[in-house]
Amino acid sequence: MDTILTRPSAAPVIQSLRNIGYNAQTAIADIVDNGIDAGATDIHITFEYNTGDGYIIIQDNGTGMSDEELQIAMTIGSKDPREERKQHELGRFGMGLKTASFSLGKRLSVLTKKDGIISERSWDLDYVSQNNEWALFKKIPLEVKERMGQFESEGTIILIDKLDRFSGYGTPKVIQSSSFYGKVGRIKKYLEMVFHLKLNNNLNIFMNNNFLVPWDPFLSEHPKTIEGETQIIRVNRKRVKITPYVLPHPSAFNETKYKEAAGVKGWRDQQGFYIYREGRLVNFGDWFGMFTKDNFSELVRIKIDFTNDADEDWKIDIKKSSISVPEDAKENLKAIGKYYRQVSKEIMLYRAKPSNKTGKMKGSLHTWELYNDEIDSSYILNRNHPILMEVLKQIDDETRRKLNFYLKLVESGSPINLLQSDSMLKKEEDIQELDDNKKFIISELANSLFSFNDEIEVESIVDSISLMPGFESINRRTIRNFIEKEVLVK
Ligand SMILES: Nc1ncnc2c1ncn2[C@@H]1O[C@H](COP(=O)(O)OP(=O)(O)O)[C@@H](O)[C@H]1O
Numbered sequence: 001m002d003t004i005l006t007r008p009s010a011a012p013v014i015q016s017l018r019n020i021g022y023n024a025q026t027a028i029a030d031i032v033d034n035g036i037d038a039g040a041t042d043i044h045i046t047f048e049y050n051t052g053d054g055y056i057i058i059q060d061n062g063t064g065m066s067d068e069e070l071q072i073a074m075t076i077g078s079k080d081p082r083e084e085r086k087q088h089e090l091g092r093f094g095m096g097l098k099t100a101s102f103s104l105g106k107r108l109s110v111l112t113k114k115d116g117i118i119s120e121r122s123w124d125l126d127y128v129s130q131n132n133e134w135a136l137f138k139k140i141p142l143e144v145k146e147r148m149g150q151f152e153s154e155g156t157i158i159l160i161d162k163l164d165r166f167s168g169y170g171t172p173k174v175i176q177s178s179s180f181y182g183k184v185g186r187i188k189k190y191l192e193m194v195f196h197l198k199l200n201n202n203l204n205i206f207m208n209n210n211f212l213v214p215w216d217p218f219l220s221e222h223p224k225t226i227e228g229e230t231q232i233i234r235v236n237r238k239r240v241k242i243t244p245y246v247l248p249h250p251s252a253f254n255e256t257k258y259k260e261a262a263g264v265k266g267w268r269d270q271q272g273f274y275i276y277r278e279g280r281l282v283n284f285g286d287w288f289g290m291f292t293k294d295n296f297s298e299l300v301r302i303k304i305d306f307t308n309d310a311d312e313d314w315k316i317d318i319k320k321s322s323i324s325v326p327e328d329a330k331e332n333l334k335a336i337g338k339y340y341r342q343v344s345k346e347i348m349l350y351r352a353k354p355s356n357k358t359g360k361m362k363g364s365l366h367t368w369e370l371y372n373d374e375i376d377s378s379y380i381l382n383r384n385h386p387i388l389m390e391v392l393k394q395i396d397d398e399t400r401r402k403l404n405f406y407l408k409l410v411e412s413g414s415p416i417n418l419l420q421s422d423s424m425l426k427k428e429e430d431i432q433e434l435d436d437n438k439k440f441i442i443s444e445l446a447n448s449l450f451s452f453n454d455e456i457e458v459e460s461i462v463d464s465i466s467l468m469p470g471f472e473s474i475n476r477r478t479i480r481n482f483i484e485k486e487v488l489v490k
């Protein structure tokens with residue numbers, strides 16, 4: 001056969017690989033997958049902000065790689081997606097490490113230790129573009145390597161910097177530290193959701209020293225959650241496990257728990273199917289066009305599990321964040337969905353328990369409730385007030401949206417809430433403005449981190465505190481001042 005060997009041009013290919021649609025959350029999750037596949041029990045993720053130039057480190061204590069394995073791992077398309085994967089393996093396309101990293105920044109450096117031998121490689125897309133060659137550095141630049149720290153055991157340390165996509169490095173749109181750490185907070189929530197089954201299971205993930213706490217979308221521990229019967233169906237001869245859940249009526253929660261249970265997209269949008277591949281959530285809160293999302297159905301969350309040998313049936317994509325439901329499964333899923341949506345509706349309308357005449361289920365009659373999570377408090381409207389519930393029932397979706405928006409405005413304009421947020425805007429040096437509870441938490445945490453490692457930098461303690469719920473809105477300088485003046489001197 002007469003052929004011409006035609007190598008793809010590096011610069012344009014790199015550009016398209018950077019645009020396959022990862023966001024920061026799905027990118028970090030994909031890199032975490034690799035650590036899990038490598039058998040890690042501890043994964044430490046560090047986000048470091050630096051004006052205009054930060055970096056991200058993902059360190060795992062998995063098996064690590066030999067020099068040859070690392071060379072393959074750094075190759076774009078290192079494994080054939082058609083290859084059969086080991087049982088439970090999360091990888092698929094041999095692309096994730098590279099494409100996920102490049103969607104965050106332009107430089108990817110990997111340091112790995114296996115059988116006592118340390119190997120390293122580094123991609124720098126600036127160099128690739130300038131030379132239009134797939135030139136991989138054998139050594140990691142010294143200033144980068146210094147940041148990567150030491151191995152405590154075998155494992156892998158990945159550092160991504162030149163974060164043009166994540167923080168606007170080298171562009172006119174460099175983000176501020178508050179939005180940098182805002183993004184970090186959202187990534188944390190996302191990981192707590194997609195890895196919730198793994199986190200219960202011999203895996204710890206830390207983000208800027210914060211321990212990730214699994215978030216269970218099904219509230220399976222809640223006594224009022226209804227767990228439907230598990231059904232096993234076969235799609236293309238492969239087992240698919242379906243377990244429906246109907247969450248408790250809103251009146252079963254206090255406001256804090258109600259907000260927690262909502263999830264990243266909020267109650268209404270989190271309803272639907274939750275699809276797990278090898279115990280890792282890949283798609284959530286979606287009816288896949290079978291039903292529309294309405295308020296009465298918002299208690300339904302249906303768990304679906306498939307295994308990596310069924311990837312082709314579910315058309316898993318490179319980012320592992322999207323799938324499509326196989327035709328063979330649709331009829332079953334639709335029947336199950338329809339039934340449990342009806343259950344949800346009955347519960348929402350209090351029809352499920354007609355014997356309850358005491359009215360207890362109707363929730364509180366207060367119009368305002370204190371939203372209190374031990375750290376922070378504000379007043380919010382009681383959305384479960386019987387009159388409001390009645391009104392919401394009688395209006396159409398559009399009116400409901402408008403009414404909800406108006407209620408939000410009322411909430412944020414409430415004099416008590418304004419008084420509270422006023423105090424947040426006060427002089428940042430004014431550490432007296434931190435309430436006792438917050439001071440207590442900051443000094444406890446700082447003290448314990450110092451006792452753990454007395455060389456730890458104040459700045460990294462500040463990072464870790466500003467990621468905690470209730471602390472996001474506090475000025476970082478206030479926290480730093482407090483640590484320097486009240487904790488360090490003692
Ligand atoms: N943290 C890690 N520890 C050990 N091996 C890794 C790690 N990250 C990547 N690898 C190796 O590199 C290969 C390529 O990774 P990746 O590009 O994410 O593709 P995939 O996960 O689909 O195989 C993996 O199959 C694995 O062999």
Ligand SMILES: [Mg+2]
Pocket residue numbers: 030033034090091092095096097
């Ligand atoms: Mg991978």
